[in-house]
Amino acid sequence: MKELNIELKAHPYKIIIENGALKKTAEFIKDIYPKGKVFIVTDDVVEKLYLKTVMDSLNNGGYDTDYVVIPHGEESKTLKYYAYVCEELLKKDIRRSQLIIALGGGVIGDLTGFVASSLYRGIPYVGIPTSLLAQMDSSIGGKTAIDFYNRKNILGAFKQPARVIIDPETHKTLDDREFNNGMGELIKHGAIGNKGLLDSLLNKPAIDEDVIKESLSVKKRVVELDEFDTGERMSLNFGHTFGHIIELKYGYKHGEAVAIGMLMALKMGEDLGVTPKDCYPVIYKILKLYNLPTTEYDYKEYLKETMYDKKNIAGTINFILLDKLGHYVIYKLTEKEIKEKLV
Secondary structure, rough: EEEEOOOOOOOOOOEOOOHHHHHHHHHHOOOOOOOOOOEEEEEHHHHHHHHHHHHHHHHHHOOOEEEEEEEHHHHOEEEEEEEHHHHHHOOOOOOOOOEEEEEEEEHHHHHHHHHHHHHHOOOOOOEEEEOHHHHOOOOOOOOOEEEEOOEEEEEEEEOOOOOOEHHHHHHHHHHHHHOOOOHHHHHHHHHHHHHHHHHHHHHOOOOOOOHHHHHHHHHHHHHOOOOOOOHHHHHHHHOOHHHHHHHHHOOHHHHHHHHHHHHHHHHHHOOOOOOOOOOHHHHHHHHHOOOOOOOOOOOHHHHHHHHHHHHHHHHOEEEEEEOOOOOEEEEEEEEHHHHHOOO
């Protein structure tokens, strides 16, 4: 078992990484929620795979349980299903002091976290991410959101989980594309903050407890420095400024779009004289190893759309670029400078 303690002043919490962790759900929440009712939110795919395992653990551990199931997929991360989950929980007589568990991938984590942030003005929740993408991306940091107005994650709130439980054995039920989708975010962590991890990925290691902890340690450091995404946490957006545009426009999975977005950011960094030319081939090679898309899109054609990104603060875009492998810089450009220097 591996553990990470996320040291935030108001809401510190622990991440537990262990093979077979789902069977120990009750054991892993006893210290933060000794008794009471637990409501699980999941989707119709994860329901068949893991809901019984988690409920058996909770029931055997003395908890009363109930659950809400929604359709799988990004289409469920909407106001419609936000309202549906809230309504179902209220029908089941959920109370403010009771616990919600988000059991599933990123859609479930984002949506359930947003429900937990707003229902009764805040209900504690535990994240059990079952996809590699969710384990890498949304399990740390407390960003919760839904999509709206054709913009990804535009409605949301910061809501830290009470605990996160990661079971690497859930990778066995992911198809190759979905597993590699999660690798997009894992590779990003190496690119911005852990060259040793990046080097190890060239040998395509098993993504086990150690590798997961090594990757999440990068995000842990950043989140602890900047809980509310006003400074250093922007580094986690490496590959995302362009990636979100590509994802919505062409229908890539999130990690796939981040992979393409990283390559676009590397080219932009080269043109600005920030990123050494030896970075691109290394990242490209690792992405190819994990069958992530490396289609070349000219970043200049998408700069106009970055101006509508939620990271546009008073007309200034913060681009995350690499100045070497394993290290990032926050490069600020005004809309005027973008037009003058790059378009």
